[in-house]
Amino acid sequence: MSLYRNAIWFLNGIHHYTRKGYEAAAKDFDKDLDVSVVGRSFMITGANSGIGRATAMAIAKKGGTVHMVCRNKDKAEEARADIVNVSGNTEVYVHIVDMSETRKVWEFAEAFKKQYPSLNVLINNAGCMVHKREVNAERLEKNFATNTMGVYVLTQTLIPLLQKSRDPRVITVSSGGMLVQKLRVNDLQSETGCFDGVMVYAQNKRQQVVLTQQWAKAYPVIHFSVMHPGWVDTPAVSTSMPQFHQMMGDRLRSVEQGADTIVWLALSRAAVSHFPSSWLHSDITILSHNLTQSSQTLPPLSLSKFQCLIYLLHHTLLNH
Ligand SMILES: NC(=O)c1ccc[n+]([C@@H]2O[C@H](COP(=O)([O-])OP(=O)(O)OC[C@H]3O[C@@H](n4cnc5c(N)ncnc54)[C@H](O)[C@@H]3O)[C@@H](O)[C@H]2O)c1
Numbered sequence: 001m002s003l004y005r006n007a008i009w010f011l012n013g014i015h016h017y018t019r020k021g022y023e024a025a026a027k028d029f030d031k032d033l034d035v036s037v038v039g040r041s042f043m044i045t046g047a048n049s050g051i052g053r054a055t056a057m058a059i060a061k062k063g064g065t066v067h068m069v070c071r072n073k074d075k076a077e078e079a080r081a082d083i084v085n086v087s088g089n090t091e092v093y094v095h096i097v098d099m100s101e102t103r104k105v106w107e108f109a110e111a112f113k114k115q116y117p118s119l120n121v122l123i124n125n126a127g128c129m130v131h132k133r134e135v136n137a138e139r140l141e142k143n144f145a146t147n148t149m150g151v152y153v154l155t156q157t158l159i160p161l162l163q164k165s166r167d168p169r170v171i172t173v174s175s176g177g178m179l180v181q182k183l184r185v186n187d188l189q190s191e192t193g194c195f196d197g198v199m200v201y202a203q204n205k206r207q208q209v210v211l212t213q214q215w216a217k218a219y220p221v222i223h224f225s226v227m228h229p230g231w232v233d234t235p236a237v238s239t240s241m242p243q244f245h246q247m248m249g250d251r252l253r254s255v256e257q258g259a260d261t262i263v264w265l266a267l268s269r270a271a272v273s274h275f276p277s278s279w280l281h282s283d284i285t286i287l288s289h290n291l292t293q294s295s296q297t298l299p300p301l302s303l304s305k306f307q308c309l310i311y312l313l314h315h316t317l318l319n320h
Pocket residue numbers: 045046047048049050051052069070071072097098099100101124125126127128146173174175176228229230231232233234235236237
């Protein structure tokens with residue numbers, strides 16, 4: 001991607017993705033969050049930290065049943081105790097899963113389907129940016145395994161459960177970073193050229209948007225959305241992009257601001273009626289801040305590329 005495009009992207013980000021960008025957009029937000037979600041269940045990956053934790057807290061406060069899918073037991077239990085304590089909601093459950101371990105994700109999702117009669121909302125939030133090329137037990141590159149394959153396997157496996165649940169929704173936390181990458185289906189494992197973790201992450205986030213469009217077409221009963229939380233002050237940013245974190249300082253959004261659109265997509269009645277599914281049929285839409293106020297539409301990709309990605313995901317899975 002050209003330097004010019006990256007510069008435009010960054011300038012746009014300074015305007016829209018920061019705390020100030022959020023505050024400016026928030027003036028017009030129609031929250032529509034005066035809802036009780038007691039009895040509805042929400043699965044959130046990476047729910048012990050950052051945006052995922054703020055989302056889990058907000059949903060627990062509304063009375064929803066929260067399934068926290070986390071990698072580290074101690075951190076997950078600490079977060080759960082805090083969420084239960086602050087929200088007063090005890091319907092908060094921890095599941096230990098490493099989203100980068102493809103087979104374990106599939107085993108977890110299969111077991112969940114057998115144990116629970118319904119799942120109303122799946123929030124694919126866990127994500128990583130690994131700067132050195134590493135592989136998982138199935139020899140899949142770590143960023144791809146976590147950000148794309150883990151999301152794909154979890155969602156795809158849970159779709160039958162979501163389909164038989166009331167008002168089912170799937171929300172995937174992508175990133176505005178995907179705007180600097182076109183979909184490349186010929187090197188999903190980042191094996192050619194020099195390995196650039198930031199660009200691999202951006203490519204994965206692009207893949208999440210493409211997958212969402214594909215799912216929305218295939219499963220119209222489920223409301224699929226994919227969004228960008230803005231630039232948010234979280235451990236992921238401070239550890240994976242320390243210079244950016246330092247440079248942005250208090251211009252970064254709070255975790256609650258970052259979670260705002262996810263919570264709206266998960267809870268509000270308006271979220272499911274705002275976008276006719278035909279939007280997703282013809283365009284790839286990435287949503288920032290709040291769907292109503294500021295969505296960005298990206299150029300459509302050809303169907304052959306979608307099919308190619310799905311085919312490659314299946315193919316990669318079958319070979320491991
Ligand atoms: N913070 C930002 O500015 C920003 C911008 C755009 C997109 N995002 C996206 O937001 C999402 C949440 O990130 P965050 O900023 O809150 O960071 P964070 O580090 O606070 O949270 C990331 C969560 O994902 C979990 N996770 C990572 N790898 C995992 C794995 N293999 N298995 C299970 N869990 C795993 C972490 O344990 C953590 O709970 C990510 O998908 C990220 O890409 C963040």
